[in-house]
């Protein structure tokens with residue numbers, strides 16, 4: 001396995017104009033901050049170093065996410081949060097999906113994101129034109145998946161092709177007690193069932209909006225006003241692969257979802273550096 005150079009946070013502060021952080025597995029887990037995160041963001045704020053949270057979460061509007069992070073002790077403002085939920089609006093506009101009935105698997109804020117995108121957000125029990133998976137909570141899980149699957153099968157049987165949209169392709173996320181499944185795993189259940197029933201159809205896959213697609217990085221560069229950015233993440237196939245696709249450097253932090261030792265055969269997703277922890281000296 002290729003040796004990945006180790007960096008410190010000080011190296012990153014010195015080497016790049018703005019820092020991009022993934023949230024889950026880097027700064028927070030589902031119940032609180034990760035070690036060193038509060039001190040690091042407080043220091044960045046104090047020295048005036050621009051930073052943004054580039055997150056695949058579509059479960060919270062930026063103002064609610066910021067409030068939540070602030071309660072954890074992280075000094076983050078809403079305008080520093082770039083979430084995959086916010087990509088729904090430009091996607092709906094580009095694909096003429098405003099005014100459609102959009103079923104949501106997710107909490108209240110996913111409904112808000114879809115409403116902001118100009119569609120009518122409905123619960124999974126109601127008929128729909130398109131489907132968005134926004135989170136793994138906020139609805140009765142099994143019952144809702146079954147309902148959505150039944151409706152999708154009915155539509156596909158009639159030759160319809162309802163758009164399937166996945167802002168957050170992450171499969172798992174870190175919890176205080178281990179890991180939990182999230183949106184990408186839910187989409188895989190639906191895709192697997194549809195693929196089995198309709199093996200010759202090409203429209204049974206979800207469209208992915210978040211990392212490793214480049215839209216979140218494009219928005220980060222726009223807000224930061226520079227391309228001299230570095231992405232600090234814990235997932236190889238979203239954070240690191242996405243940064244590589246967009247053409248910026250990346251850093252894999254230890255202790256999150258991915259461990260480098262399991263990725264010996266994926267050189268195209270390789271991080272520029274690795275960071276053992278968020279504290280400012282080794």
Ligand SMILES: [Mg+2]
Pocket residue numbers: 022023024025026233234235256257
């Ligand atoms: Mg993460």
